[in-house]
Amino acid sequence: MADQAAIAAAAAILAQGGLVAFPTETVYGLGADAEDPAAVARIYQAKGRPNDHPVIVHVAPGAKLDYWVSDIPAEARQLVAAFWPGPLTLILKRASHIPDAVSGGQDTVGIRCPSHPVAVALLSAFKGGQGGVAAPSANKFGNVSPTTAQHVRDEFGDAVGGLIGAVLDGGASAVGIESTILDLSRLATHGPVLLRPGHISAEQIAAVIGRLPGLPDQAAPRASGTLESHYAPRTPVTMLDHAELAPTLTRLLDKGLRIAQITYAQPVADGPQQRLPADPFGYAYGLYAALRAMDQTGADLIIVETPPQDAAWLGVNDRLRRAVFGSSGIIESYLRA
Ligand code: TXA
Ligand code: MG
Numbered sequence: 001m002a003d004q005a006a007i008a009a010a011a012a013i014l015a016q017g018g019l020v021a022f023p024t025e026t027v028y029g030l031g032a033d034a035e036d037p038a039a040v041a042r043i044y045q046a047k048g049r050p051n052d053h054p055v056i057v058h059v060a061p062g063a064k065l066d067y068w069v070s071d072i073p074a075e076a077r078q079l080v081a082a083f084w085p086g087p088l089t090l091i092l093k094r095a096s097h098i099p100d101a102v103s104g105g106q107d108t109v110g111i112r113c114p115s116h117p118v119a120v121a122l123l124s125a126f127k128g129g130q131g132g133v134a135a136p137s138a139n140k141f142g143n144v145s146p147t148t149a150q151h152v153r154d155e156f157g158d159a160v161g162g163l164i165g166a167v168l169d170g171g172a173s174a175v176g177i178e179s180t181i182l183d184l185s186r187l188a189t190h191g192p193v194l195l196r197p198g199h200i201s202a203e204q205i206a207a208v209i210g211r212l213p214g215l216p217d218q219a220a221p222r223a224s225g226t227l228e229s230h231y232a233p234r235t236p237v238t239m240l241d242h243a244e245l246a247p248t249l250t251r252l253l254d255k256g257l258r259i260a261q262i263t264y265a266q267p268v269a270d271g272p273q274q275r276l277p278a279d280p281f282g283y284a285y286g287l288y289a290a291l292r293a294m295d296q297t298g299a300d301l302i303i304v305e306t307p308p309q310d311a312a313w314l315g316v317n318d319r320l321r322r323a324v325f326g327s328s329g330i331i332e333s334y335l336r337a
Pocket of ligand 2: 136137145
């Protein structure tokens with residue numbers, strides 16, 4: 001666990017324009033001073049991420065929202081009161097001094113106040129708690145997000161100690177998938193829009209603001225976490241319903257293929273596998289570590305048992321859909337070969 005000295009050193013690195021990887025309750029972030037465009041550019045460099053993608057600004061509890069945002073609707077204040085610190089990112093009209101490097105050149109900014117104690121301590125130490133830390137997930141662009149400090153080191157290797165000045169360890173992230181993103185920047189015309197489902201559900205948001213968020217349309221702000229293919233391991237990933245699992249596995253294993261499995265609840269055949277809890281929060285907590293572990297088994301294919309499809313599993317299914325996106329038809333092609 002990062003101690004006070006490590007956190008103070010990390011805050012100093014941020015103040016000097018350097019990069020710090022830090023834990024949040026969702027996933028680990030790769031942070032830089034949000035008001036220093038050159039520092040934010042180093043995040044893009046480290047991640048290999050296109051520089052027109054906006055990054056979330058992380059603020060300390062009690063930070064002044066109107067410093068970062070030009071227009072704060074009542075709904076934003078209500079949601080901040082209900083869910084911050086916590087895994088909810090709000091998209092709002094940006095204040096004019098927010099660098100283009102943070103907003104991706106759009107007229108909005110994503111802002112969130114994380115609850116992880118190490119993140120809170122870092123944000124409180126940086127610029128006396130009045131700064132903002134721009135931070136995407138601490139992974140190479142398109143890869144699975146890290147939920148431990150070791151995942152971050154695995155992602156960035158040599159860059160740790162070089163381009164990345166410090167990696168703060170805060171244990172395994174309790175939520176395990178990225179924050180819920182709610183767009184409140186076009187309320188008058190489009191209402192609240194759920195850009196990315198997460199631990200805080202549409203129903204919980206509706207209970208606070210009195211209306212259920214809509215789903216994104218073509219005009220919704222761009223979000224790389226909403227690209228069709230994202231959060232994907234290097235090994236192809238596919239999903240199968242439980243009934244298809246055993247017969248398909250048998251056929252693939254007969255072909256000499258090496259198959260890794262991620263299941264929930266049901267016992268499965270031999271081979272590399274990870275069994276996740278049958279509740280959506282426990283599943284989300286273990287999902288990325290399971291994908292990383294199965295990615296390292298040398299398997300030809302990772303098969304994920306399709307989780308339940310009801311609302312409580314929306315965040316998990318969203319991430320899995322993106323992880324499998326590039327691998328459609330993979331089973332058929334293996335069986336034909
Ligand atoms: O849980 C999380 O949100 C984590 C932790 C580190 O806080 N961060 C995270 O960042 O997932 P990232 O960059 O991997 O995903 C943030 C998403 C991206 O899809 C980005 O495009 C979107 O938020 N985003 C950020 N600012 C935005 C804006 N102004 N308008 C629309 N989307 C925005
Ligand atoms: Mg990400």
